[in-house]
Amino acid sequence: MQTTTLEIGIDYQAVLPETITASVAIIIMMVDAISRRMERRVAGTLSLAGLIAAGAAVINLRDRSGETSFMGMIITDNFRLFFAMIFLLVAFLIVLISQRWIEEEELPIGEYFALLMFATTGMLFMSAANDLVMIFLGLEITSISTYVLCGYRRRDARSNESAMKYFILGSFSTAFLLYGIAFVYGASFNPAASPVATTNLQLLKERIASGPLYSQELLFAGAAMMIVGFGFKVATAPFHIWSPDVYEGAPTPVTALLSTGSKAAAFAAFARVFVLTFAMAPLAAAAGGSVLPALQSLSTSALAVMAMLTMTIGNLAAIAQTNIKRMLAYSSIAHAGYALVGIVALDWRSLAFYMLSYVVINIGAFAIVEVMARRGDKRTEIADYAGIGFQSLGLATALSLFMLSLAGLPPTAGFMAKFLVFKSAWVAGSAGHNGLLHLVVVVGVINSAISWYYYLRVVVAMFFREPATGFTRPTLAKSMVGALALTVLGTFYLGLMPDRVLAVLENARDQIVAVAK
Amino acid sequence: MEKALFIIFAVIAVASALNILLQRNPMYSALSLIGTLVSLSALYIMLRAQFIAAIQIVVYAGAIMVLFVFVIMLLNTPREQSNVDKQKWLRALAIPFAGLLLAEASYVVWRVPARTMPPIDSSGSGIGTTYSVGTKLFTDYLLPFEVTSVLILMAIVGAMVLARRQDD
Amino acid sequence: MIPLSWYLGLSALLFTIGAVGVFIKRNAITIFLCIELMLNAVNLTFVSLSGYFGDMGGQLFVFIVMTVAAAEAAVGLAIIISIFRNRESLNVDDADAMKL
Amino acid sequence: MSPSTNLAAIILAPLAGAIVLGLFGKRMGERAIGVIACSTVAASALLSFYAFFTHLHALEAGERISAPLFTWVKAGSFRADVSLLLDPLSGIYILFITFIGFWIHVFATGYMRGDSGYWRFFAYLNLFMFAMLVLVLADNFLLMFVGWEGVGLCSYLLIGYYFTKDFANDAAKKAFIVNRVGDFGFALGVMLLFLKSGSVFFFTDGSRGVTGAFDWALMQTADPLTASAIFAGGITTIAVLLFVGACGKSAQIPLFVWLPDAMAGPTPVSALIHAATMVTAGVYMVSRASWIYVKAPSAMMIVAIIGAATALFAATIAIAQWDIKKVLAYSTISQLGYMFLACGVGAFGAGIFHVFTHAFFKALLFLGAGSVIVGMHHVQEMQRMGGLKKYMPWTFRTMAVGWLAIAGFPLLSGFFSKDEILFKTLTSDAFEGVHLLPKVLWVVGAGTALLTAVYMTRLMVLTFWGKERFSENGASHADHGSEHSHHAAPSRESPPSMVVPLVVLAVGAITAGWVGVPEGLSGGHVRNYFEHFLRPAIAERGQAADAADASVPVRETFRDAESVEPPFKKRDVVNENHDIEIALTVVSSVIAIGGLVIGWIWFRRKPLWQPPRLLEEKYHVDEAYDAAIVEPIKQGSSSLLWKIIDIRIIDGAVNGAAALAASVGGVIRHLQSGLARSYVAMVVFGALLIIGYFVIR
């Protein structure tokens, strides 16, 4: 690596998607500043255009396989591209479901979309990161912008509270993550190598795999602290504790973003570190040294326990909820548990597919919650949904579909995702003779069964109960209709014909292959 | 000599840090934190991080803490207005949690192999100088550096949006 | 020569103090200060490792962390202002509208 | 007419009648219904006679006419065909079934006149004929079971014919269920037989590739006469299980309880189903399976003892009943016991002979009773009859024939069959080692015969002689003070449609016994035609064992039973015992006449003599069953199984699991205090755990 000269090849293409989203954010701010309020809804359109352009930029990178840019700071591989597409999709859908909402709420429009774009930029960096510093930065960009978004309805005490809780706990856990990074940095010291210590993930992997390490303890403690940090961001037990309150208080589209985009981004970073760096290629023999296997088995068992705990807590607590946003928050915790199984199984592909499916379904669900809630998040109790089934058949059917898909009903995306994750875990457990992984699968399926109960409660409320008074059929904006159509179709598409998407994932020539060669 | 300096600054840092917790007035807590920051800055110099030490004073102790003090004064809180403490039991957790966390950290630190600082590079381009930091920042850390600009911009937007007056 | 572990130990001590502060203090600003203290503790670790390794990476990381801390401070304080306007209180124990 | 068509037509004719009546009967007049019902049975009867007499020589020669129709059930190695079999045993059965059945149909057209369910009644009755004929013509156990359950069904429908009356419905249900208990044994017996022999067919038929269970049985060595053989799962077990079935259908102890209640049905039904035909199906089945029984002496002993016990037991109850039909019902049970006694001592032929004669005189008696009942405007209590002789002369005359026949008055049909049974019982060698048993059984049989004569005399006396008690209250017969408001004055004699069958049957009751005059009466000069005719269809003790021992091809042994005199030990015994037989004939004549005389004297003097309560109340068997079986099951099912196990325990566990999950959820929820600082503490706690795990490992 050339560090002494100033000749650094700047590969603009490699950061084009992030550049586009960040630039769009800035453009939105500028347009917002110079335009009158009535014209400000152009911000949404601008965001959509920017996202599509960013998508094109991502696709443009599809031929790269594991090339690093910016002195190893970012890497362009299938992992990055797939997750990038997920984030862009999330942002796209969130923009669609926010357009009408933000106007009705009479909140600053330009800043909202700008912050959304910034958050997207952060997510994109998280999936692209090949260095812990980039992960840290991406995480912070995402987090800080979502702190603001949570408190976006400034006059609403619940929104404030949500922002404050998220902020305090978020920064607190970031400190842990950072401390973990520092430890890992320290552990990587090798006077014979250049640079002597590093936060570059590829280098870290090589050093951990082949040794010698400066201090094994530092590495392990660092890994543990990073689990705390990531665990917090993806909301796994026992670090899930913030999410119900934050989700409930945040404006509904923001909740949708939090539970999908930032969760997926955190999972991307999590997987980048714990699947692609701190672990051996699945089924590969130990390359030498015993540190990597030891670390891997430690994190596998810790994460397995966390996964089981997470899904159980999420599901059981969801049963007792009466507020649909809060219920979806707990459901989101449970899903973090299922997705974590993908990391436990060291299979980022099924994790990625899980995230894609989950994102589509969950945004769909939140979109309907948003429509039903009306201005100021007023109708978010499950009781408010009583009997609306036949008064607003389309919405109710769609919501039922999302609920059942979240529960894992075939042939929808939710089932396919769960199936792949559990399959990976089972296969990994059988191949590695790790009974814990089998246990994870069994606990997972039992939890899925439990989850049916509370997901069905929504269906029960909508279709089986007497109609509540005072319900009027909501009108849908075109953008909302588009979002719902996309999510409904996506739910079926991913469940019925996942072959295409899976093939994209499968053809990934990723780091593991590169390292193995 | 060095050890004496270390001990002095370390004691100041820890004492100030503890003072943050002991003070009821956030203003005093903020001032205590400045004490910690300054003593850390001194330690940074001992660790051959002159540039970092400098910005620690300028940026951290200066800019950021001033921001804090401003906000504290803006909100006009000479004392904690509300004295509700719904979770007294948390105090009871403080000692065991602190003890455990410290024990775990110390165990890790204890196991870190001993190491002496490398000799100072005579060329003057050793670590910690403005030159070396600058070089590194615009080569290896170019992208992170650029990304921080996005971060800052976003923080400005966010802070603006939240802290604007209500009737805006 | 000061052993590396002294620095690391000091850093751990500061981190712990910060962490404990976060959950025993009630004033939002003080809590925030404690978080800043934790970040500084981490910075000390980075700098000391960097110094003992003769590697610039740690210091650069600290540089980035400081920027982040600044951004976080701006947003965090904005949030605190915003909540103060609604509640006239900085006590985080007052904020429990959403629970269970 | 080929045998297949002939036999198939025999069973299909009544079925066709049943279907036509069932579907269209509602819109027909009574006359048309009567014609259809009677003509189909008449057709069946004519066809039966045709079949029987065209094949008489073949049958006498021991041939079996089989009529395979189609394969009914085939799964794995299990196979059962719908195929019919005409042999001496089924031949005799179809003759008297169709013959008596026809006359009872005729009688019923008169008896049921004016009933709103006329069409329904005859549809059921025709259906019964079909089922009964299937039962006796079946060539395998499964098809036999079809008829077996089919007659049960028809019995159910006809007992409950007056469906608005609860006692009729209860009786119907009781009949079906008690029969099901018997069927339970029957089915298990068939299964065990299938397990052992690999077939449920009676006889081997190479042309269809079926092997016969009886041929298998023939090859077996006989089980010893021990109690353990009953439970050994061998041939004795099969025999005992089959007998359980027979007990149900033929109302033997302990499953007899349904038959008295079954009198709730119209009287022709009682005559046809519950006297002449269906109830003798058990005897038929046991005789049919004689091939098995002869290898199972323990089972034979059980059959004999149960038969004798039932005979005596039912007779004692019969003496104390007031309802004319109940008397006849218990009498039927008693006579059925007689038949089983015969089977049990190995005299299957004598048993069948008694079935044959009994069919005539018992049908006659029931129809006579029916005629009386119609005349009395549906009063059945004998306390309120008396002196009917002059109102209903033909009924009286024909019933008198029946009375004498059943009492065993010399030269009437009952005399010969009963005499044969008693003789075979006394001289039986079926129970080697238990020499006393035949004598005990004989004493029981003779006692029963005496009782039979007595209670039948009581019935006749109470009904036809003495004072006319039409206006008396049935419940308090001795109390003249309470004048009952409604008078059941007898009308004139019943219409010809009822009287003619009575006369026909009376002739039968007199003459039916003459086809099987015991050889001993003629000193062995005249062959007992009936017994001889049946011989190819019925196994005898020792026969098969010899066959097996001598490795003689099985088929020949019984095919040529007539020409080649096989070394039957029993036959020799019979020959030697002609003298004994004559002596016994005298004894039984004395018993019969004595019984008649005793009855006459006693009941002419005290017609309303109060019998012992215990007998009048039927030994409280029904109540005991209720208390010991029915109620515990009902209560247990309701309060224990349903309300405790199902709702409390199983559902409780399910709902409990759900509640547990919800309450755990509630607890977890309370971690969520809403206070950010506690969340921080929790994060620290989690961090401590994970770091601790990683550091310490």
Add this chain to the structure above:
Amino acid sequence: MENQLLTIITMLPLVGAAALALMGRGERSNENALRWTALLFSTATFAISLALPLTTDLKTFETNVPWISAFNLGVRYHVAVDGLSLWLVMLTTFLVPLALVSSWRSVTYRQREFLITLLALETGMIGVFVSMDMFLFYVFWEVMLVPMYLLIGIWGGERRVYASIKFVIYTVVGSLLMLAGIIALYYVHGHATGNYTFDIAVITDHMRSASFLSLSEQRWLFWAFAIAFLIKVPLFPFHTWLPDAHVEAPTAGSVLLAGVLLKMGTYGLMRFNLPLFPLAARHYAAFISALAVVGIIYGALVAMVQPDLKKLVAYSSVSHLGFVVLGIFSFTDEGMQGALYQMLNHGVSTGALFIIVGMIYERRHTRLIAEFGGLASVMPVYSTLFLVVTLSSIALPLLNGFVGEFLILVGTFTSPVLPNAKLFASFASIGMILSAVYMLWMYQRVIFGEVRNPENLKLKDLNGRERFVLAPIIVLIVLMGIYPSMFLNRSAEAISAIRSRVGLPGPPVVQNNGDQPPARLPFNSASQIPKEP
């Protein structure tokens, strides 16, 4: 085109549902159009499905194309019928139109959605029976839950919410365990043979040629599958969802629930548990048979004391399905053929019973037995048809129930695998007595006696539509009783193939069958084996 027939049969109802959804929304007169459209589609499905039994070579209907091949998943769209599924498919297509007609007038609330749900349910049910790929099977298995859930929940009785949720959760608990089992089996098979596939026929074939599952693996997998199926059956003590679901479900729902859904459990046992885990099946045969026998007697006893007609029939289903399970685990041709036959019988008879109960419920809006009595006087046709169905249910010879029940008992009695087989059969035979007790007692209380409740006096006898519904069922009841060979012959080969698998690797199961060559599943699955991962 012909080999797409199964797909057409499966999907046609769904197409009908879509058509209903798209039909114009007019006034009330429109409802008739909706009903007729639904009936048209379901009848067409039945008509097309008639091609199945009329074709001698069922293989021609097989469709086998890749579905999800990424990730080396090897999921295929493989549909086929064999002797095992043929009649169950027919049963489904037969019952759905009848269920539709039976609720012709009774469902007025949300007619359109009701019909859509019913048709969607039909697709799900047929799909389960024709799937020859575990993945596909699972998809249909779960899909079918939703319409049933909605049927109970929207159109059900008072406690419909409780009942519907109970139904779903019970089923889902089992089926998700089965999912784990499917995944495990998939891996074990793929790992051992190198051919990662969900294809039932392929795996079954491999299982036969070289047992790749150890005994302990078999045991675990056996239960993973069995629990799902036994809950669905439902076997004692997993049965408590059934009475609730039945009582609350609308008539059409009950008919299909009892008629078809329960069969999926027993079908699954025969399709998966026996051929795939023969050792485990043999090992647990006694245990499951014991549960089955307990279920037979228990179900009958509890049925006896039910005050509610539907509950009574529901518990009788527990009893009857106990027979089916018993027959399956006898591992004899007789028992298993009988079990299959009994599935059909139960579908027809119990379906008819629910239709019959629905008919008086429509008239009186109560199902309590005590409310009735004496209906024979006012509704003679109804009473007669009711009687035939009752008799079929208590297994009267020459009606359908008898053949199945007797074969099962014979099979159990002669089972070489069960210890104390005779004892099992004997206790099961008690169920034969008890079924007569509870059915006849119920019949007596409803139909016989005087009309005591004046409400019952004005009841109208069956109208033409109602007679039309019951007529085909009655015909089938009689036909199946008199000429069962028509049905048994088609399934014999498939059954003995399964039986011979369970027989492996021990001695042949039935003494008299030693000379038969072991039969194969009628699918040519060998061609797929060489695929390398």
